[in-house]
Amino acid sequence: xxxxETRCTLCGLDIGARPFTLKVGxxxxxxxxxxxxxxxxxxxxxxxAPDGADQNPDxxxxxxx
Numbered sequence: 001x002x003x004x005e006t007r008c009t010l011c012g013l014d015i016g017a018r019p020f021t022l023k024v025g026x027x028x029x030x031x032x033x034x035x036x037x038x039x040x041x042x043x044x045x046x047x048x049a050p051d052g053a054d055q056n057p058d059x060x061x062x063x064x065x
Contacts, residue, residue, distance in 0.1 A: 008032040010040045022046070 008015050009029040019030040020037045024046055031037040040046070 005030070008036050010036040 006014055008019075008031050010031060013032045015030050015032045019032065020034055022029045022031065022037055022040065024044075029037075029040065031040065
């Protein structure tokens, strides 16, 4: 894994062992936290799947805990 793949797409911090992911078309973006992922979606006007299908199962949404 290259160093770029270990960094958050938005802020550049280390994404850790369980990153938050976002798939847009054939691209996959990785984030250190749900906040960075949400800000990236907002800044790029991306509508994520409402069921959280692209969310890492190791990082469940709050309503799935």
